[in-house]
Amino acid sequence: MKDIQNIYFIGIGGIGMSNLARYFMAKGKQVAGYDRTETLLTKELTKEGASVHYEDDTALIPGAFKNPGNTLVVYTPAVPADSNEMAYFRANGFDMHKRAEVLGLITQASKALCCAGTHGKTTTSSMLAHILKQSHLDVNAFLGGILKNYNNNLLLSDTSEFTVVEADEYDRSFHWLHPYMALITSVDPDHLDIYGTEEAYLKSFEHFTSLIQPGGALVLKINTKLNPKVCQNVRVYTYSQDKGDFHATNIRIGNGEIRFDFVTPKEVIKDIHLGVPIKINIENAVGSMALAWLNGVTADELRQAMATFQGAKRRFDFLLKTDKVVMIDDYAHHPDELAASITSVKALYPDRKVTGIFQPHLYSRTKDFAPEFAKSLSLLDELILLDIYPAREKPIEGVTSQIIFDKVTCPKTLCRKDELLAILENKQDIEVLLTIGAGDIDQLLQPIKELLEKRR
Template sequence: MKSLKDIKSVYFVGAGGIGMSALVRYFLAKGKKVAGYDKTATELTAQLIKEGADIHYEDNCSLIPAYCLEKETTLVVLTPAVPHDHSELTYFRTNGFWMAKRAEVLGEITNTDRGICVAGTHGKTTTSSMTAHLLKQSPVDCNAFLGGILKNYNSNLMLSDKSDLTVIEADEYDRSFHWLHPYMAVITSSDPDHLDIYGTEKEYLKSFRIFTSLIKEGGCLIMKKGLKVEPDLKSSVKLYSYSIEEGDFHAERVRIGNGTIVFDFVTPTETIKDIELGVPVRINIENSIAAMALAWLNGVTGDDLRKGMASYRGAKRRFDFYLKSDNLVVLDDYGHHPEEVKASISSLKQLYPDRKITVIFQPHLFTRTRDFYVEFAEHLSLADELILLEIYPARELPIPGVSSEIIFEKVTSPKKTLCSKKELLNQLRGKEYDVVMTLGAGDIDTYIPQIIDILQGK
């Protein structure tokens, strides 16, 4: 790969993706000319345009700005979500442009910076966001490329003029995290996913083993206890364990009540008392332990850990409350793997043990539905009421015999409904609801304002 110093302009094919948009902001901040294509106009792409990016929504080579047609000084960044036969991609490919996946660019950045990379089937966004916030609000500071919009900063990008620490969400999809060069890494979970790419659980776990081999000399790996991953570490890389109950880093005296979660954080050499979570959800105890371990190992003090965790406001679409009242609660969560669905609904039931929980779930990908429909049905059955929407296809074409119905048939919730997105608002109209969560990685969150209006009788 060429040096990033050589480029004057960057063109993004898929500019509006949450990971891609952080790189858009990074290159804008570095003074580069930035343009790109995305299939759909969103709130995020509108914000990127305001910040200086030139983005269009039609696959049309004539819309590529002239400054992105100089192949010696232009970098083209692409995402696997865009089809291979996309005409703009084809143009850049056939004309010999410098093209790189998002992960390759992040790999180049972590090759020169000290990369703090958070990997795992789930928990990546929250743990990396927490880590970035803990470092940013302390004297240590950091840069960060995040997989969600962090509410504290209203961005998925953080830059520093004094720190070479760079927090990155390490995505295992398409083996993207194999481009990274971590100084420190966390693995939060290794439940099989993306079997359309990996085929088997064995290959999926092998990809995490390869990821651990990329950690630089003198670095460290912090891994949740009980994972099936067998690390392949260089001799000078330290291995730490963590979980809620035990490990080199863990929690003691967990106190949950009155809408708060407080616990003591145990490290290999000290116990930091009375950590209070700014986002008091049980799964965040474990996420915060991993994040605080990374921050602590980089010199963040106990007092700054306390302040940082209490002031952390979370990432958008991660247990994201839109409305809280005595008679109605509405929130959204990005959970799209069976274990995430289980964690989200279980956490919600723990927060509201005496209230009726309604879940509106939008399955994400035909392949994931095919591979895990039994597990999805089991965990969705934790809800008092389920409204199940059609599958959000994202990058995939339909698979014969795979639809939301194969989940629906196995759900055992007391009340369940199968409906389309078009029917959803009418389905909700005129009925009483208590606690409502939209769940999934598709576009269900875009319906929330209308859902709230209907539930409030507007």
């Protein structure tokens, strides 16, 4: 890495790619890259010094980045195989590595605390990073969401030996990591376009547990199907909201607040106050605090950090909260995530109508889980269902949002994204609005918020 002056990112606007880009800029490297869509994140990268363009055109690659002798190319597996820029760099002998491989190399020399799981990994890794940042230990962190406390997905420290990493199972990316300790939140089948079967998905997580270093630890959500394959001298702990080596007790929910006592194998830390008071965050907090506690964070530091945690953008993100209307945005895109998100919101607002807007993510995921999506979405009081966001995929014949819509049992509307604002304009009975999905629904959040604000 010392000989590398230029880092070029194919897919620079991705949440995981962008924190690597920021890391290299902080280390004094020249950074450039391509992404197909301009977003707020790519605009921020440009302001911070990166050169970013939005056409898959080799003529737009800055000249300084066309020297294979001093340029490293980092790419995401989501980039299409027929990408012009990928073909150019391959044909000209550039050193090319997946994002996960580079992240593994960067974190190899530190004590990496890796949060993995089908869902919950962004929130738990964000909580853990905030706890350590506010503690005497400090932290480096590569996160899958923008922490509202820091308005960033990258935290750096010149002194800390710890690095928090969101460990992504897509394309087996987390196999490149070198965990000192790991947290696994869930292993519900996902990414079956990559894994094919639930068994292969679970085997991938088992291999991840085998990478934990001797002397380290695994904190595993209780009652998962996973059979961990840890090395000798790796401690294994369980956790959940109400059972396991780490859990919560004396839970108090009311007046828009959640408080509980945190049970560890050796002590009970009383009166934890959740800064983001959503019920699912009790369990997320237990998991993240478990890793922090195992590494020496004190009781007072845990209390202070959890009370001041503001959350990650697009993870139970309160965008509007008035006496008349509430708007919450969540990145949930798996059936179990949807169920957790919807039930958490309904627990917080039991006497209000909850309307959900869901944008399915990927044709393959829709095909694999259509009945499960419909069951989760039927928990809403009313659903507005958008077209599928394709991301990296080409259409699959017969797979549209209709196959979810037909099975939903609550009042429902099916529409295109460009029809959404007009439909909302005519709905005067919105009390709690939940926007959910991992696609580009976030581009409509501001206009939706403005529309609701007019109803104050």
